[in-house]
Amino acid sequence: MKANDASDPLTVVLVDDHAVVREGYRRLLERTGDIAVIAEAANGADAYRLICEHQPDVAVLDISLPGLGGIEVARRVIARYAHQKILMFSMHEDTVFSSRALQAGARGYVTKSAAPDVLIEAVRLVAAGKLYISQEMAQELAIQMIPGREKPIDALSAREFEVFRLLVAGHTLQEISEIMHLSYKTVANYQSSIRQKLDVSNTAQVVRIALNHGMIASAPAGQDAADSTG
Numbered sequence: 001m002k003a004n005d006a007s008d009p010l011t012v013v014l015v016d017d018h019a020v021v022r023e024g025y026r027r028l029l030e031r032t033g034d035i036a037v038i039a040e041a042a043n044g045a046d047a048y049r050l051i052c053e054h055q056p057d058v059a060v061l062d063i064s065l066p067g068l069g070g071i072e073v074a075r076r077v078i079a080r081y082a083h084q085k086i087l088m089f090s091m092h093e094d095t096v097f098s099s100r101a102l103q104a105g106a107r108g109y110v111t112k113s114a115a116p117d118v119l120i121e122a123v124r125l126v127a128a129g130k131l132y133i134s135q136e137m138a139q140e141l142a143i144q145m146i147p148g149r150e151k152p153i154d155a156l157s158a159r160e161f162e163v164f165r166l167l168v169a170g171h172t173l174q175e176i177s178e179i180m181h182l183s184y185k186t187v188a189n190y191q192s193s194i195r196q197k198l199d200v201s202n203t204a205q206v207v208r209i210a211l212n213h214g215m216i217a218s219a220p221a222g223q224d225a226a227d228s229t230g
Contacts, residue, residue: 009036010127011056015047015073016089017065025060025089028116035123044068051077055084057127060119061106063090063097067179071097071104072162078105087126089119094214096153098137100161108132153213155197163190167203168210 012029014037016022022040029035039054041047043066051059051073059077063070074086087108088101098109107126110119114134122132156164159180166176177187200206 009034010058010123011036011038011054012123013037013039013041013047013051013054013056013059015041015051015060015065015070016062017042025119029060029120029123032120035120042066044070044073047073048076051084051086052080055081057085058123059084059086060089060123061086063088063092063101069162069165071100071106071165072158072180074101074106075104075158085126085129087122087132092214093137095137096151096213096215098133099154100158102133104158109137110134111137151213152198153209156194160190160194160197163187164194164206164210165215167191167194168207168215 012035014022014026014029016025019042022042026037026040029037038056039050041050045067047059047061047065047070048068051061059074061070061074065073068076070088070090074088077084077086082105084105086106087110088098088106089110089112090097090101091112092098093111093113101109107129108122108131110122110132111134118134125132153161153164162180163176166179171179173184173187173191176182177184180187195201195206198206198209200209
């Protein structure tokens with residue numbers, strides 16, 4: 001990672017699957033004068049490649065992406081470049097996402113419902129090596145750590161959580177194996193482990209848990225039909 005001169009702008013790789021959203025946040029960040037968006041990505045594979053290629057001061061990374069999700073991208077980037085600073089930026093306000101993001105190595109978490117200046121502040125703090133989480137979310141995370149307040153979804157490993165996310169997004173096991181570069185058998189084993197840990201017996205029940213956590217707005221089209229095959 002490059003050493004910044006005090007006069008150099010902070011470099012950012014911006015990742016979101018909506019071009020209009022990226023354009024809006026790029027303008028927001030760059031109008032500060034001390035932040036420069038040097039690359040953009042719309043999916044998980046490109047995000048991983050560009051973050052590793054540029055190693056920016058901060059990667060601003062959405063969670064919900066086509067293919068690999070933002071949390072899995074963060075986990076893979078940090079495994080390769082432990083110094084990389086990542087700020088997760090998402091519409092999800094459930095602590096299941098913020099806690100997973102932090103476990104993956106992210107240095108901050110901002111929701112898209114936050115005021116625009118919050119993102120700017122978070123980028124600067126994360127770039128300075130500090131952690132950024134809103135006071136409200138920090139309180140929720142603290143409550144979640146109280147014994148007896150754990151959620152079944154918390155028992156999933158990082159890989160299981162990513163398979164879980166892709167399953168409830170409507171992907172088949174074959175598609176997940178291709179996205180994650182894993183064998184079909186490995187993905188099927190993850191699916192079995194997920195069902196066991198969540199104490200469910202079919203995909204429809206898995207989807208209901210995702211709905212309860214706000215991971216999806218509604219069941220993917222054709223989910224009931226797909227579930228009839230297991």
